[in-house]
Amino acid sequence: MTSILIADPIPLLNKGEQALLEGIVESLNIIFSKPDIMLLSNYPEKDARRSRIPVINRNPVLFKSIKKIMPRSAFLLEGALMAILARFGKQNFRRLFTRSELWQAFLNSDIIVVGHDSSVSYDAVIIGWLLNKPLVIFAGSIELFRNKLKESIAKVLLKKVNLITLREDDSYKALMDLGVIPGVKTQVTADAAFLLKPCSPERVKEITQQEDLPVHDRPKVGVTLTRQMCERSHQEINDVNERYKKAIAEKAIVLDEIIERYNVEIVFFPHCIGPGKNDDRLVARDVIQLMKRKDMVKPVVSDLGASELKGLIGQQCEVFIGERTHSVIAAMSQGIPSICITFPSDRRTHGIIGGMICQRDFIYNVERLNPIELLTLVDKLWAERPVIRKKLEGIIPLVKERALNSARLIQTIVSEKEKSDNGYRCPSSQH
CATH class of the missing domain: 3.40.50.2000 (Glycogen Phosphorylase B;)
Known part of the structure; x- marks a missing residue:
């Protein structure tokens, strides 16, 4: 052995x-x-x-x-x-x-x-x-x-x-x-x-009931937001707390607009739950508080494993928007069109998402966070869903x-x- x-x-x-x-x-x-x-x-x-x-x-x-x-x-x-x-x-x-x-x-x-x-x-x-x-x-x-x-x-x-x-x-x-x-x-x-293997469909069903996640026919957009990315935005602002406040306000605007444009529901998937402020659930809570369409939003709050999160993302999401590289990998590895939000010096994410999976067009620079620009990229993602899925289905087995x-x-x-x-x-x- x-x-x-x-x-x-x-x-x-x-x-x-x-x-x-x-x-x-x-x-x-x-x-x-x-x-x-x-x-x-x-x-x-x-x-x-x-x-x-x-x-x-x-x-x-x-x-x-x-x-x-x-x-x-x-x-x-x-x-x-x-x-x-x-x-x-x-x-x-x-x-x-x-x-x-x-x-x-x-x-x-x-x-x-x-x-x-x-x-x-x-x-x-x-x-x-x-x-x-x-x-x-x-x-x-x-x-x-x-x-x-x-x-x-x-x-x-x-x-x-x-x-x-x-x-x-x-x-x-x-x-x-x-x-x-x-x-x-x-x-x-x-x-x-x-x-990483996703959990079974039976386990996904259990979690869906446990988390009281929406089961309507309406498409769902998966989202992972992080404190780090909020604090990396708007570099012209010196106070990181002020950066955070401005970023969550803008992301709330973007998500409300996504709901209206595509008639979708938003599901927040936390890909880190600590320690301390490094908890994606806290960011989701802060953004939801600022949104108008709270009725169309549901956060996952339990301490789920990586395979359980991957199973949920695969079963629930039409598209995905993530600020953690591996939340986006969980989506893209299942053929789900995704946007990865990061910063220019993040060689890891650019190398994996942009280089290896050939999705460079769908990496968004958080340091230039602008609701109109981000929504334009979401429009492109939504319009090209079938093409992106087919491309991912060809690439992922090789990866x-x-x-x-x-x-x-x-x-x-x-x-x-x-x-x-x-x-x-x-x-x-x-x-």
Whole structure:
């Protein structure tokens, strides 16, 4: 059985992150025979309720004094000490760490996933490298570094990774510029969330009743709005709270007009429910309060899983307007014409939605938010629905196949490791 540790914590209150995790797990289960997959978490109690794989507390527990003095460095310091003692220390030192579920997961892993989405856990890279474990970035994006020191450190550590799979071309170019390619095996595959399966029609029916969602024949427009995008609008306003107020007022106008023009109902789908203000339900509430046609609007309010949200979107929506990349992927991957609202420097979204799915015409710049311009784009989307659906139906199967390549490439790394296995494992687990 292949043991795979996802050491890059994935916060599952964010349903886009959950969609990524589900897609990663789905692809690994397709390619490997009953893999043993575990997830590290900074919030294990919250994430365990939302994960279908075992969740392990990422917070160090052996040396609590280190955590008190240097909370942000405790994981790296304890992990590095564990790795060094495990490989080179005496047996009694090794046993100290084998009592920890966290470090056992590292010691017994065959592959360590150190990156996903737009993040890389560089501390996990160091620990995995010290243990001589194969390290993988799974269909991620590489950030642009504004700090030269951070860029230099990242360049060194990325060269320790055995396999990097990416979800858009700009990240490949970024690695070329860093000099990581051609040294590290790298390939552009696709975002793992394309592989997320929607929940069953029966479950959709249950949720529809539970949420008291409209069941009329009238078409429905799915919407996901976020505080981040509201605060990115109207850059000429210095106060972010004032930006937010102006943005929600304009979006209320747009949604009221959409209802009138197309005789539709609006359903809000929250793709993140925390922590704090980072809750899409709060934005939906604020926009609805400003709308005239409240009778034609319904927000989803329950803590639904990514597959449940995808199932609802697929069953309910004629078109979709989203400010979270993975809410739009949930719609487009089911052939639903969509508009993705983001900002120009969001390379991830432009690369996936604009490049890989060829929907560049339907990416809207929130920094130039204007109700008339946005409604013009909605008009175009509505008019071209049949053409867009047909285009998506042709593209999405190809993208899903590319998404599976990340797991296929990991399989080649595992095969190479099995031929020359010199990574450290717990004594009780050694072959």
